[in-house]
Amino acid sequence: MLLPVIAIRNGDGPTVLFTGGNHGDEYEGPIALRKLANELKAEDIQGQVIIVPYLNYPAVLAGTRLSPVDGLNMNRSFPGNPEGSMTQEIADFVFRELVMRSDVVLDFHSGGNSMIFEPCTVLHQLEDTEQLKKTLLAAKNFGAPISLVLRELDSKGMLDTAVENTGKIFLSTELGGGGFVSPRTLKIAENGIRNLLRHFEILPPNEESVPETRFMQTPDFGGYLIAQQEGLNETLLELGDSVSEGQVIGRIHSLTDIEAPALEIKSQIDGVLVTRAGRAHVKIWDTIAVIANDLDVADFEGNTTFYY
Ligand SMILES: [Zn+2]
Numbered sequence: 001m002l003l004p005v006i007a008i009r010n011g012d013g014p015t016v017l018f019t020g021g022n023h024g025d026e027y028e029g030p031i032a033l034r035k036l037a038n039e040l041k042a043e044d045i046q047g048q049v050i051i052v053p054y055l056n057y058p059a060v061l062a063g064t065r066l067s068p069v070d071g072l073n074m075n076r077s078f079p080g081n082p083e084g085s086m087t088q089e090i091a092d093f094v095f096r097e098l099v100m101r102s103d104v105v106l107d108f109h110s111g112g113n114s115m116i117f118e119p120c121t122v123l124h125q126l127e128d129t130e131q132l133k134k135t136l137l138a139a140k141n142f143g144a145p146i147s148l149v150l151r152e153l154d155s156k157g158m159l160d161t162a163v164e165n166t167g168k169i170f171l172s173t174e175l176g177g178g179g180f181v182s183p184r185t186l187k188i189a190e191n192g193i194r195n196l197l198r199h200f201e202i203l204p205p206n207e208e209s210v211p212e213t214r215f216m217q218t219p220d221f222g223g224y225l226i227a228q229q230e231g232l233n234e235t236l237l238e239l240g241d242s243v244s245e246g247q248v249i250g251r252i253h254s255l256t257d258i259e260a261p262a263l264e265i266k267s268q269i270d271g272v273l274v275t276r277a278g279r280a281h282v283k284i285w286d287t288i289a290v291i292a293n294d295l296d297v298a299d300f301e302g303n304t305t306f307y308y
Pocket of ligand 1: 026108110112
């Protein structure tokens, strides 16, 4: 199997690596990157753009999150192993040959079949302040409606971690999900790519301003709402809706006890609904909603102006 990789280069400038299809059932990245590969002309750019539309190609071909060849999660396989199974070999090639020659990496994700997201960029609370500043600035200039700043509890094997450990700039996204794309999420992906290329001066500036992004976080307490029973999840809010503490955001209806009252799901914090389950039929312990609240990114630096 040949992994499609497109590299477009002209003159001097930074190198940006775009990857889609890290999980094979997430589609904004693969579609936007295929289009980019066909539309971007070498004479338009200063620097290099490397495009991998289908990172876990066997998973993309199968339409599954994980590889059908070895059952592995690409985003738990970095930095890879040249002697390993197919997913580990792809990770190794991408890390050594593509990440290492890049300055910036953007890995496109969406919610997959199980979760749906309000479109956002995702970045991590890095200890290196300079690296964090550059990453926040890149997220701001991508222009997704929300930028989620996360502390990753289980980051081993992620492309994110592998890139961040090199000191390079890394961003990922969560754009929609549910196994489909929408005009809105695709537009955010396609505009974000070009906004980012302008930010790094690979594409020339234009007159349009980048849409405002809202920096948010998902608190450990109250950020994640888990199904306490199996059943049918009645969703009462749209993604992006504001919620207040104590507000009923959904109800789970039992499948086995027809007379049982529905179990109310209440938000434990004030915030915004950024993620919900992609299916109405939820199992016990499934994450059924994620609530984010605003994050003052100036806190990371101790002043209010650094990221402008
Ligand atoms: Zn993903």
